[in-house]
Amino acid sequence: AKTLRLILGDQLNHHHSWFNEKSPEVQYLMLEMRQETDYVIHHVQKVVGFFLAMRTFSRELQEEGHQVIYWALDHSENTQSLTGNLQKILHSEGFEHFEYQLPDEYRLDKQLKAFCEKLDISYQVYDTEHFLTDRTFLAEFFKGKKTYLMESFYREMRKKYGILMEGDGPITGKWNYDHDNRQKLKDPLLIKPPFSLSKDVTEMKNMLDQCQVQTIGNLDAQNFPWPINREEGLQLLGYFCKELLPRFGEYQDAMYTGNAFLFHSRLSFCLNTKMLSPLEVVETVEKYWYAHQDSINIAQVEGFIRQIVGWREYMRGVYWAKMPDYSQLNYFGHDRKLPGYFWNGKTKMSCMRHAIGQSLEHAYAHHIQRLMVTGNFALLAGIHPDEVDQWYLGIYIDAIEWVEITNTRGMSQFADGGIVGTKPYVSSANYIDKMSDYCGGCHYKKNLKVGEKACPFNSLYWHFYHRNEDKLAKNPRIGMAYRTWSKMKDKEAILRQAEFYLENIEDL
Ligand code: FAD
Secondary structure: OEEEEEEOOOOOOOHHHHHHOOOOOOEEEEEEHHHHHHHHOOOOOHHHHHHHHHHHHHHHHHOOOEEEEEEOOOOOOOOOHHHHHHHHHHHHOOOOOOOOOOEOOOOHHHHHHHHOOOOEEEEEEEEEOOOOOOOOOHHHHHOOOOOOOOOHHHHHHHHHHHOOOOOOOOOOOOOOOOOHOOOOOOOOOHHOOOOOOOEHHHHHHHHHHHHHOEEOOOOOOOOOEEEEEEEEEEHHHHHHHHHHHHOOOOOOOOEEEOOOOOOOOOOOOHHHHOOOOOOHHHHHHHHHHHHHHOOOOOOHHHHHHHHHHHHHHHHHHHHHOOHHHHHHHHOOOOOOOOOHHHHHHHOOHHHHHHHHHHHHHHHHOOOOHHHHHHHHHHHHOOOOHHHHHHHHHHHOOOOOHHHHHHHHHHOOOOOOOOOOOOOOOOOHHHHHHHHEEOOHOOEEEOOOOOOOOEHHHHHHHHHHHHHHHHOOOOOOOOHHHHHHHHHHHHHHHHHHHHHHHHHHHHHH
């Protein structure tokens, strides 16, 4: 039967079994749409990156002899909606059968399900053949549990795929080296230059301008740095193994004003678009380590592998276990608007200026900047999780809801009340100073809790604990903070300072 196969923008998996055979009966469909550019305001590099990767994928499929229908954003017949376009193409081209791969986003899953229920031709749904587990694995694994402990899921994955294993146990005798991986960067000379591609994307930028797509952030149209196909993704992975892996774990949590990427891989875009598979990334890194054990410490390698077979896979499982309710959770009932400096980086707080500034500049911030600077601030200040989600979903090149919302609403904002995390990730200036060089040049003083120059993180930290005492005091992992608070002498002044900052949040 004449078949149409839909490929979504984050389904660029060359190794999918769909492509094992060529048939004159089968045509592939790829669509650039306003539906996707507009569901949130995205960073310009994210829109450019996705569309370029899609165009490249379509070209490569055609070169391999597959038939592809590709509608660019400015294609004359583009209805700009997925179902509108599908209806049009299925009818006008006389297709007799429709196929798609399971979307990773609830939004698209719902849309395609509803569409197919009304179809008058047959249809079939396929797995994306990308993840290590299927959608429901995690929910079954944690059946009956309130908190989903990542570590036990992670060990299960290690065993299932035999990653860094010897028999039933971890190859080095220890599962997790997290404690070795918390160093501040003291010697900037260790930093390697980022692996950089520099593509000219002027044509794409012009099209987006002509279509008046609203975006945020910066783009150097002559030097687009992100990989847009598998081959470039593999180059980035190769560079990571050789240059960055030897210190990845050690400086995984470090933040430094002089460099946005440090030892991070920047592979999330390649992974989330499925240009690279998680298993091949992890196996490449594991193999590299086996060949270089004398020069690379296991802590670096285990730290990296845990992020991918642990956290990434786990977040996906949580998403499918808890959506759609997850997107409404707001455990603390936070309701404040996101201050304006999230959109332009203009704030006197040095850590926030750097973390937001580099996000606007590169569509990138690493995990600790997202969690312990911007996310920490949003949680302490009581910003509505919807506002926080929208920002994270737009600004990062790797942001797709399944991995964004679980990290943001769950891990960072604790809006799920403790499904992903066992306690909220909050800190005062102390932690930020311990892990970065941000505080040195700051307008605010990291040691002050009260007064004109007091670092806002300090009073807001105690304000957060104070105002949420009924929700948090019984948590055994937090008791210590409440004992400290109860002994503090200047409670009133600290709370007053925090109130002042919250009332004047736009001026910080
Ligand atoms: P590296 O530090 O090199 O890590 C390697 C890989 O591990 C990453 O590419 C990523 O695939 C995976 N990984 C690491 N941490 C996580 C995690 N917590 N969850 C899932 N995968 C992880 N990641 C996204 O891919 N998309 C998002 O939209 C996203 N939003 C986030 C929002 C917040 C508030 C926080 C705290 C984290 C978010 N993360 C998100 C997770 C993490 O910050 C990014 O995956 C990482 O910074 C990407 O950079 P990298 O490729 O250099 O990562």
